Ligand SMILES: Nc1ncnc2c1ncn2[C@@H]1O[C@H](COP(=O)(O)OS(=O)(=O)O)[C@@H](OP(=O)(O)O)[C@H]1O
């Protein structure tokens with residue numbers, strides 16, 4: 240059962256990418272480099288250049304010894320997996336791998352994990368980030384706690400165990416998106432350090448980028464865009480993060496976003512900080 244969750248909508252209203260032919264399905268297609276999104280947002284015309292990326296990379300690393308953490312589509316074919324409840328489950332490997340998809344997309348798949356109190360601006364940042372990256376021709380997908388609780392996680396409450404499971408599932412889904420080559424943006428309170436760190440451990444070093452919305456509780460509560468703090472203070476919502484439920488701030492996240500002299504940077508300025516980080520670390524190219 241869920242309660243008090245709201246949908247967030249992200250309007251990617253600058254550019255749309257148009258496929259111009261059927262060759263994409265047969266041949267794969269090359270970089271999104273020529274994506275041009277100035278004020279008039281002209282759509283790319285040549286992003287479907289056929290390439291041999293898939294064929295050549297297949298031969299170059301199909302033999303590589305890939306561990307589960309290296310690539311979810313890798314793994315040892317002979318290994319029987321004792322993970323979880325199911326026994327005798329064997330990983331099935333495919334020759335089209337993350338590196339091929341990244342080449343196709345001209346970016347590197349990763350997880351941007353936005354954590355913070357309710358009202359700290361996680362969803363707003365996720366959306367600004369998706370918009371900024373979309374304008375640069377980069378493929379993103381947002382996994383917003385509120386939204387995922389409307390579907391995949393609709394069976395979960397806000398009790399501690401269910402929050403743990405919420406974080407775990409979103410971590411696994413975010414990892415799949417990253418493996419698809421997508422810049423996956425997870426935006427959820429994720430109040431427990433241990434569980435965020437467990438999601439980090441699912442990915443290769445560097446591919447999990449934790450963004451801490453370090454906004455004081457008083458500011459979040461003053462915003463109270465959904466009226467939930469008011470209900471929590473009145474005792475009408477029990478176990479509300481920051482009021483009568485814990486939030487463990489990250490100790491060493493990659494990016495910390497804070498107010499400066501009590502003024503909160505704009506969402507697009509915050510998004511720029513994250514985009515600069517991705518650029519510097521090479522995630523915006525294959
Ligand atoms: N008890 C309680 N505590 C915290 N938040 C609550 C609660 N009940 C409902 N909500 C609403 O649910 C949103 C948080 O969902 P998450 O999936 O991000 O939470 S968690 O990571 O599992 O802790 C959160 O959305 P955001 O404001 O976007 O963070 C709230 O709107």
Ligand SMILES: Nc1ncnc2c1ncn2[C@@H]1O[C@H](COP(=O)(O)OP(=O)(O)O)[C@@H](O)[C@H]1O
Pocket residue numbers: 355356357358359360361362363364462464503504505506509
């Ligand atoms: N950088 C910002 N500066 C000022 N207000 C913001 C900023 N980011 C978000 N807000 C506002 O704060 C409220 C909560 O934002 P939201 O993104 O829904 O937070 P969260 O997803 O963490 O609950 C909204 O009313 C939003 O417009």
